[in-house]
Amino acid sequence: MSKARTTITDIARELNISPATVSRALNNHPAISRQTREAVIALARKLNYHPNLLALSLLRKRTNTIGVIVPEITSYFFSSVIGGVQDLLTAQGMNMIIGQSNESLEEEKALVEKFTSIRVDGFLISPSRETKDYGHLQVLKDSLFPLVIFDRDCEDLEVDKVFVDEYRGALQAVEYLIHTGCRRIAHIAGSATLSTARHRLAAYRDALKKYQLPVLDDYIIESSGFTPEAGIEPTKHLLALPEPPDAIFTVNDGVAIGAMYVIKEAGISIPNEISVIGFDDEPYSCYFKPSLSTVWQPTYELGMLSARILMKRVNAAQEAFTPKVEKLFPELIIRGSSR
């Protein structure tokens, strides 16, 4: 604060009353004369008084602030989840402080420390790609900090969690490909360290097995990221195979867009020769030519629900409880890139 902000003491001094009276007047305490109340309120407005939430938080041992930690904020997925979180928190008079871990465990730990010092009332965390050791999260749980993990799982950590049922969505996508006659279905997978990517891969395998199709190592490639760029090389590799696939299921839309780019450049027709299905339903996905078939995820609801569950814990006394895991349903959206 670059300048001394006005305090209740300032107002009290000017009005020749006590700070306590000012406080009461400002908080609509019943036992206060209308006269002084009005004088106080008028002067407060004139002096542009704003209550100091630091002092209040210190007193109440509650900051009304939730710390949100995400791997990155620029992805459509996380930024729209955050939209849901914010809408719920705002409705409950809560603030939100956001941190990006940039997929780094170190940065994630630092954020947890910092938010702990700020004394946030609770944490909403989607762990970084590198987070395989949950020590810093376990400490949070042990210190009775309300904590909700969302989107990406921390397998042995027993806290509240909210996920999208990725397995279900991926299963639908691959089964659709099979039903429409595709027999050589490839999968460009995401980093195996991500629970979400693992679930999508598992569903891919299970769908093939269910229909007695062979699961070929050649048809499974792990991409280096989630961008179209990351989809380029894997797709080139697939197309160069002796027996190229007749369908590609990708870990997300970004990679699918890179895949479609390569396929079109090669003069191969989508979906006649190769079907493509992505995951996420990003805003531009339906404007490609052909428009991208994909699995829509309820991102906004994911944020809302995570925040709602967290707030329940925050508002409850810190009683013992059994952590709950919630799953939201995705939805297969068929467009032009698949038969």
Place this chain on the structure above:
Amino acid sequence: MSKARTTITDIARELNISPATVSRALNNHPAISRQTREAVIALARKLNYHPNLLALSLLRKRTNTIGVIVPEITSYFFSSVIGGVQDLLTAQGMNMIIGQSNESLEEEKALVEKFTSIRVDGFLISPSRETKDYGHLQVLKDSLFPLVIFDRDCEDLEVDKVFVDEYRGALQAVEYLIHTGCRRIAHIAGSATLSTARHRLAAYRDALKKYQLPVLDDYIIESSGFTPEAGIEPTKHLLALPEPPDAIFTVNDGVAIGAMYVIKEAGISIPNEISVIGFDDEPYSCYFKPSLSTVWQPTYELGMLSARILMKRVNAAQEAFTPKVEKLFPELIIRGSSR
């Protein structure tokens, strides 16, 4: 805080020393015996002690927190600006608290109030579409809150500002179209209440005039937003004109994508019959077919620079100063959608 966190008093009591000594030990005060220092640090770690930044902030009258207010967070533009802001602030040991105004003046005002109460050390604001009255920002300035406006201008408000030179970028784009032989150039504009959209429109007009091309009202349509959906109707309208345009310059990439979609559906060739140039260079823009020509904006640098300027004000004593306006340069990127 759901549970009493450990304080220096807790540590002091357990060690039979005074809180002040604990404080000194924890802060590497020179005059402290190695023995007690080590005992304190050991116990602090054991008890998972974290300094209470609320208390510290109250004492220091400084929260080390910057309030950032943007119209929305889900757009690529603002989320990558925020990335730049965060990197600079983190490097300086500062925190950031983000608020979305959702393009609403009321929400923007509420955020300003809230951040004032939280006692942020400074504000970084990109005003909402509805913000035409700057009263709430003027109050900030008058209360000597460090404030930097970025991306969108508040014309009569004399504070530090950081912009991209939109005019220059738009001028380059339209001149390029002219140079490549386009003569009937249309513009799908953004909301006239946005300084950025106004600058792009002004450059469009000026470029045409400069080359003695007529500026036709029929060729200028204001879109209802920045999404592909918002580009659909205006484009249909343009194509239905007795003399349809041979080029369309759009206010941003989102609208351009909607425009390309309509043009391709109509069986018209891009860029042979119609050139299209957008604005922003969003991540997927180069993967469309044809790839979208556009104007790249230094978003990350915009965030960095805004934060850097703000921090200079925050760290300087509140002396009088003349507000500065900085401009960053955009860059025309020619790809497949233009000749």
Place this chain on the structure above:
DNA sequence: CTGTTAGCGCGTTCAT
């Protein structure tokens, strides 16, 4: 080297 005191801004007893 360490303890005591005071105060940051506020709401809440307990008095009056």
Place this chain on the structure above:
DNA sequence: ATGAACGCGCTAACAG
């Protein structure tokens, strides 16, 4: 209806 005293957690000034 109002005031005085206290304490949230911490550091700085002053003693010793």
